[in-house]
Amino acid sequence: MPSGLMKWMLLLWGLLLFAPSAMAIKTAVDLTAEEKAYLEQRGPIVFVSQTTYPPFEFRHSDGSQDGMTIELAHWLATEVGFRTRFIDMAFFDAQQAVQNGIADVLTSFFYSAERDRIFDFTTTLFHVPASIFVAVERPDIVQMRDLDGKRIAMQRGDYAEGFLRKAGISFEIVPTDSFAEATAAVIEGRADAVIGDEQIVLYYLFSNNLTDRVKKVGEPLYVGLNSMAVKEGEDLLLSILNKGIEHAIASGVIDRLNQKWIGVQFQSDPLNLWELIWPYAAGALAVVVLICAWTLRLRQVV
Numbered sequence: 001m002p003s004g005l006m007k008w009m010l011l012l013w014g015l016l017l018f019a020p021s022a023m024a025i026k027t028a029v030d031l032t033a034e035e036k037a038y039l040e041q042r043g044p045i046v047f048v049s050q051t052t053y054p055p056f057e058f059r060h061s062d063g064s065q066d067g068m069t070i071e072l073a074h075w076l077a078t079e080v081g082f083r084t085r086f087i088d089m090a091f092f093d094a095q096q097a098v099q100n101g102i103a104d105v106l107t108s109f110f111y112s113a114e115r116d117r118i119f120d121f122t123t124t125l126f127h128v129p130a131s132i133f134v135a136v137e138r139p140d141i142v143q144m145r146d147l148d149g150k151r152i153a154m155q156r157g158d159y160a161e162g163f164l165r166k167a168g169i170s171f172e173i174v175p176t177d178s179f180a181e182a183t184a185a186v187i188e189g190r191a192d193a194v195i196g197d198e199q200i201v202l203y204y205l206f207s208n209n210l211t212d213r214v215k216k217v218g219e220p221l222y223v224g225l226n227s228m229a230v231k232e233g234e235d236l237l238l239s240i241l242n243k244g245i246e247h248a249i250a251s252g253v254i255d256r257l258n259q260k261w262i263g264v265q266f267q268s269d270p271l272n273l274w275e276l277i278w279p280y281a282a283g284a285l286a287v288v289v290l291i292c293a294w295t296l297r298l299r300q301v302v
Contacts, residue, residue: 028079029243038236044083045237047073048103051088052178054203055261056108056126056226059088068126068257069107069228075253076244090177092157098231105241110159110224119229120238123245125254129220130160133201134193135186136215141193143218147171153182153191160195163222180204187213195221199262 031039049057049069057067065086077084087103088094097103099118110128111121134141141147144167153174154160164171174191176182179200185191187210194201198220205211228245230237248254 029081029240029247031080031240031243035236035240035243039080039082039240044085045077045105046085046087046103047105047107048094048097049086049088049107050091050094050178052180053091053108053200054207055199057088068261071257072125072248072253073105073107073228075248076241079247080240080244082240091155092177095157098229101231104230104234104237106229108226109229111227112159112162114162115229118232120232120234122228122230122238122241123249124225124227125245126226126258128197128199128224128226130195130197130222130224131201131216131220132193132218133183133186133196133214133216135189136213138192141217144169144221147193150192151190153185153194155179155182158195159224160221164195183210183214197224 047070049065049067052058053067055067057065057069059065065088070086073084073086087097089097094103094106095109098106106119109115109119109121111124115121132141132144132147141150144164147164147169149170151172151174152160152164153176155176155178161173174182174185176185179194179196182191182194183196183201183204186194198216201214201216205214228241230241
């Protein structure tokens, strides 16, 4: 075989041999050499989510995990280029899992200055309003100050506890493992109210045909900045996640997740509606004027 042909065959063989590994490290996100080395040297990144926090994260009846943050984590793994493992548990336990090293990333966590002492937070993913929910027949709770001295159901480790205590509200906690349990406690009369993340409480009510049992009162007490979180000091992992999330925002992935799981509410705008129909209204008015003029002319002729 000619030596020139042999060289070309060896070159082609080398490209075929090393192409898969080259493709494996090429990603849509620009990582530093240190970040790439971090991902290459460690095993799968373990994401821990809440078992019952729909539509953000939850388990189906067949045991499969689903939800907005679960989809996002899978997308990040593909785009950034890392392996993953997913586990789920109650909210308080999930926080402890990250602190104890059982998991690396908490998929849904509201930012607060107190939490920031032991966790590091990614860029905000979703905004989650939290409101007061009470039994539909109750007329006595309509705003935050009405919660003073009441029994409030909330999941363990929830942001609402610190928020109410800072506001000077005195209350008795009815502890639960999820917002579904907290809302059920209100329906069953074991609690007077629940401070609930709106999307989650409404998901539970509509999914279980309970919309006639619970009502939302007043304006939202706060809007939670829902992020992913890692243990304080995990700077490389946080940087990698943030680069992936920035790519997700720029690519429209976050917007698509919102549209898919929460939807878009269309509200009628009188100004826009008028802009839409005014040409038809003007045409109809012109026809009426012409008919009236023609009728008057006929009367004059007669």
